[in-house]
Amino acid sequence: MSYKTILSGSLYQESHSFNPIPTGRDQFQIAFGQEALDAYRGTRSVLGGVIDTAEAAGFSVIVPASFRAFPSGIVDDAVYAEFKAAMLDAARHGGFDAIVLALHGAMVTTAHDDPEGDLIRSLRDIVGPTVPITAGLDLHAHVTPYTLAACDFLTGYKTNPHADMAETGERAMRGALAMLAGRFEPVCVSVHFPMLTLGQDRTDEEPLMGLHARVRALVETSGLFDISIFNVQQFLDVAHMGQTVIAYGNGQAEPAWDAAHEIADALWAARDELVGVLPDIHTCLTRAAEPGRTRPVVIGDQGDRVAAGGPGDSTFVLNTLLADFPALRAALPIRDAASVRRCRDAEIGDMVELSIGGRYSTETPPVSAACRLLARGSNVDVVIKGPAMGGVSVATGPYAVVQLGQVRIALTELPLTYLDPRFYEALGIPVAEQQVVVARSGYHFTLNYADSGDCMTCDTVGMTAYRPAEQPFTVARPFYPVDKIAYQPVTAVRRRRLPGG
Incomplete structure (x- = not known):
């Protein structure tokens, strides 16, 4: 049954593991239902891109909740639990064709190192394997295999500074629409390795400018649906923290495998160029x-x-x-x-x-x-x-x-x-x-x-200066460049077959 309706929602906060100030509910701008829909329609945000693209395609959008806070310390898990409850309640009620989420991807709560992954997994448990679930994330997201295993299509910003938030929401929505139309059978190949980019990570400067140009060329010439480079937030003391490259093929794994490894290898090769020097x-x-x-x-x-x-x-x-x-x-x-x-x-x-x-x-x-x-x-x-x-x-x-x-x-x-x-x-x-x-x-x-x-x-002093050797990491290490480790990428493949496929 087609409802011509999309379930969406926005959870947006970037956590700093070493900021001692917890992020409570009072730091979030919170909206529910129609208020959230009206607040973000037409904005240059991921949720705005989701809403505008869905409505332009003739779909209505349900937004049970939007929770947004500026980056700060670890989030009180009760805040995440409130957002999650609103989303799961809407999912249980049904009446939608796909779920398209607007997330940051680098939130940590007092109970979850990967709340976005927990949310997507919980939604998947409710809607089952056939309802498309897609998401648009910040390129500084901490992307885990746990998240990818339950998400059909995940896409990140292509720009830093971020000029394509709305376009990222549009891509996430287009992925869901293509799946609903039977035109997109996502095959995800992810390559992950423990490394930080430190200061030379603008996408309008080298080396990332050239890498993103290669990404665009690969998407245009290889029949791939999308490639995202996730340069993780540099202040997360969580397990498996590092760079992740994700490529999506359409029914075929080989082009995505080749592209993901090509970009990941190039990112590792540029590791020392990604450590920048700023004026005092x-x-x-x-x-x-x-x-x-x-x-x-x-x-x-x-x-x-x-x-x-x-x-x-x-x-x-x-x-x-x-x-x-x-x-x-x-x-x-x-x-x-x-x-x-x-x-x-x-x-x-x-x-x-x-x-x-x-x-x-x-x-x-x-x-x-x-x-x-x-x-x-x-x-x-x-x-x-x-x-x-x-x-x-x-x-x-x-x-x-x-x-x-x-x-x-x-x-x-x-x-x-x-x-x-x-x-x-x-x-x-x-x-x-x-x-x-x-x-x-x-x-x-x-x-x-x-x-x-x-x-x-x-180059000022403080908690967000790019000096990771001085930060009290206990879980995330070893990672380059603090630890002189070898390149040992971890690859995962996730295939979604359409009903009847």
Whole structure:
């Protein structure tokens, strides 16, 4: 029976195993049913791509739940359990032709190292072997054989910075539609090996730019449905962490086998080229101070990237500005719930004694000073300009904006990436009037600030700096480049036959 209906849902959070701040329900933006459907339709998100593609094909979409949080520490498993219950309840009710999921793929909870795999497996147990299940994931996903065994088609972003989130949702949806039409019999070949990419992993720069060009050529010439390269999140201390290449043939394993190994071998061969070198903070701030400059320098704080799971409370850039570049007009964010609460009782224009940041990011001390309160509020809903996450609405939660010297500090209770200029504009901080603007992001901000300033990712200190030998890994090792191990890829094949095939 055809229902012309798709069951979908979005679970999106990237976990950092060494961030001590747990991610609770209060950090998630949660929507159910029609609210979730309306919130993501037409957005540059994976769920938006799923919805738009399904509706364009004449299908309706059921979205029982959408749970989204910025990257942070390990997630309270009760949050995942709530999302899972909503999805499984909808699956039991039936009335749909396929399941198409929008996931991140690098979430860890207090009870699950692979909740996405657990979710897909649980859905498969309910719907049986014939209902197509597909998913679109971040290219930093931790993809396991457990996930692949229950999922018919899994596809990842092809870009970093991520400019193709919606297109990834579209591919996941197209895979399901092709299966329903009898045009796609997925044969999945995955190749996995323990290695990290460290800093030279933009897909618009070599060596990944060339690898993705090879992927596109293979898909075009070999009859393959899709190939994805998953450069795993670099701060997951979980078993079997590493690079995964997935190729999907259509009824045939050999082309997928050859392509997956060709790309995996090339990725391993480029392993040392994937360790990058970034400019230091003085280089970035000196550029911002150049005479005659008319655009701000937008600095990606590599060491405390909320976009990679950092706590967002580092004072490294703030301390450097105050000590060495006090004349620069700057805007930067710091997560500091105590300072936000302290500002609640003050009037706009008051001087407020604060001890700012440095609670979790202890590489540099808190900044203690009297700051002038410029703004405060309980929440602002920021609609991201994009292209990364364009159209998605993000709630800031309680906030305060204070002035210290020439620096405007955006204080929030929640960790926020500031990967888009609208975060600052929504809090009353004009980006164009600054000489320095700081984003808690290493890549995606470069897309969204491209027309606002000159973007530089800076080698700062903190939990998300690319120094894995200094991180307390206990489960994930050994992996390259910390451990000088040989290339021993693990290959898995998963075939889905159509009913009657």
